[in-house]
Amino acid sequence: MTNNKVYLVGAGPGDVAYLTVKAYRLLATAQVLVYDALVDTQLLECVSQDCLKLDVGKRGGKPSTSQAEINNLLIKYYQEGKQVVRLKSGDPFIFGRCISEIEALKSAGCEFEVIPGISSALAAPLLAGIPLTDPVLSRCFAVLTAHEPDALDWEALSRLETLVILMGGKNLGEIVHQLLRYGRLYSTPIAIIRWAGTPSQAIWVGELGNIVAQTAGLSLSPAVIVIGEVVGLRKYSR
Numbered sequence: 413m414t415n416n417k418v419y420l421v422g423a424g425p426g427d428v429a430y431l432t433v434k435a436y437r438l439l440a441t442a443q444v445l446v447y448d449a450l451v452d453t454q455l456l457e458c459v460s461q462d463c464l465k466l467d468v469g470k471r472g473g474k475p476s477t478s479q480a481e482i483n484n485l486l487i488k489y490y491q492e493g494k495q496v497v498r499l500k501s502g503d504p505f506i507f508g509r510c511i512s513e514i515e516a517l518k519s520a521g522c523e524f525e526v527i528p529g530i531s532s533a534l535a536a537p538l539l540a541g542i543p544l545t546d547p548v549l550s551r552c553f554a555v556l557t558a559h560e561p562d563a564l565d566w567e568a569l570s571r572l573e574t575l576v577i578l579m580g581g582k583n584l585g586e587i588v589h590q591l592l593r594y595g596r597l598y599s600t601p602i603a604i605i606r607w608a609g610t611p612s613q614a615i616w617v618g619e620l621g622n623i624v625a626q627t628a629g630l631s632l633s634p635a636v637i638v639i640g641e642v643v644g645l646r647k648y649s650r
Contacts, residue, residue, distance in 0.1 A: 416490060416493050416494060416495050416496070416523070417490075417495065417496070417522075417523045417524060417525055418486050418490050418496040418497075418498060418517055418522055418523070418524040418525075419438050419442075419495075419496065419497045419498065419524070419525050419526075419527055420498045420500065420504045420508075420510055420513065420514070420524060420525070420526045420527065421435045421438055421439075421497050421498065421499050421500065421504070421527040421529065422435065422500060422501075422502060422503040422504045422508070422527060422528050422529015422530070422531075423435065423447075423448075423452070423455055423499050423500060423501050423502070423529055424501075424502065424529045424530040424535070424609070425501070425502060425530055425531070425532040425535040425536060425539070425608050425609035425610075426452045426501075426532075426607065426608060426609035426610040427452060427454070427609045427610055428452060428454040428455055428457075428458065430530050430535065430609055431455065431458075431529075432527070432528070432529065432530075434527055435527055435529065436458060438497055438527065439455065439458040439459050439497060439499070440458060440459070440460070441460075441495055442459050442460075442463050442495055442496070442497040443462070443463055443464065443489075443494040443495045443496070444463065444464045444466070444489040444494045444495070444496045444497070445459050445463050445464065445465045445466065445496075445497050445499060446466045446468055446482065446485055446486060446496065446497070446498045446499065447465065447466070447467060447468070447469070447498075447499040447500075448468065448469045448499065448500050448501050449467070449469020449476075452610060455499065459497075464489075464494075466485060468481070468482050468485070479509065479512050479513075482498075482513065483512065483513055483516035483517075484516075486498060486513060486516070486517060486522070487516060487517065487520040487522055490517070490520075490522040490523075491520070491522070498513065500529070501529075501532070502529055502530070502531045502532050502533070503528055503529045503530065503531040504526055504527070504528070504529065505526065505528075506531045506533060506555070507557050507578060507579070510526065514526075531555075532578065532608050532609070532634075532636050533555045533576045533578055533636060535608060535609055536605040536608030536609070536636035536638075537576065537603075537605070537636065537638050539605070539608050539609055539613065540603055540605045540608070540615050540638075540646065541645075541646040541649035541650045542603055542638050542642055542643055542645065542646050542649075543642055543645055543649070544574055544576065544638070544642060545574075545642075546641075546642055546645065549573065549574075549640070549641040549642050549644075549645070550573045550574040550640055550641065550642045551573060552572060552573060552574070553572070553573070553574035553575065553576055553640070554569060554572050554574070554575055554576065555576045555577075555578070556569065556575065556576070556577055556578070557577070557578050557579045557580070558577050558578070558579060558580030558583045558586075558587055558637075559579040559580075559583075561580075561583050561586045561587065561590065564590075566590035566591065566593070566594055567594045569591075569594075570590070570591050570593075570594035570595055570596050571594075571595075572640075573640050573641070573642075574638070574639070574640035574641075574642050575637075575638070575639040575640060576636060576637070576638055577636070577637040577638075577639070578636055578637075579633075579634075580635065580637045581604070581606070581631075581632030581633040581634070581635040581637075582632070582633060584604075584623065584624060584627065584632060584637070585624050587637070587639075588602075588620050588623065588624055591620060591639065592620060592621075596620060596639075597620070598619060598620055598621030599619050599620070599621065600619060600620045600639060600640070600641075601617070601618075601619060601639070601640065601641060601642075601643035601644050602617070602618055602619060602620055602623050602637065602638070602639045602643060603615060603616070603617045603637070603638045603643045603646070604616045604617075604623070604627065604632055604635050604636075604637050605635060605636045605637075605638070606631075606632055606633070606634065606635040607634065607635075608636055616630075617643060617646065620639070
């Protein structure tokens with residue numbers, strides 16, 4: 413019996429300051445670090461010099477490590493008796509593709525633990541000064557990925573007061589088109605927060621009717637998009 417584990421750890425939205433205490437302690441003792449492309453490089457300084465660091469990040473349109481390869485790496489180093497940290501941006505269970513890794517670890521008899529992180533879906537609006545709930549303007553909000561916009565029920569989503577959209581930068585035009593198609597007003601406020609929680613953070617605020625033109629030609633990834641009247645509350649929180 414060994415005491416090693418594979419830890420599936422949420423790195424938070426970016427800056428090392430938003431890392432949880434438990435995640436920080438696990439990084440300090442990691443012998444193998446398997447990390448995503450969106451993880452802030454400052455976090456790599458939290459591990460020891462002897463730690464093996466493996467970049468398996470997945471970025472659209474670029475060569476990336478397959479999920480099967482990542483699963484095999486986690487199993488391989490666990491079976492070698494290593495303390496393995498699988499570091500994911502945000503929270504592992506919010507669009508973190510954890511289930512495949514957990515199933516592989518279980519099948520191989522590997523001990524594992526999931527460590528929560530602060531999701532950019534919650535942190536990015538806050539860092540931009542946008543409250544996601546309000547007693548009048550927003551009694552609920554939905555978090556979604558627009559990586560595959562054709563798979564979403566836009567008619568249902570358009571009726572919700574506040575939307576928080578991840579992985580939607582490249583599909584901004586389609587997002588706007590679908591929401592307008594199903595009754596949202598051209599004047600509906602929208603905010604785009606790129607690289608939230610990092611020194612490169614940038615924010616664009618507009619309306620559904622003008623945001624596409626406003627951001628034409630700009631790279632909007634990685635971004636969190638907030639749509640709804642709560643965007644207008646930003647002026648009171650800054």
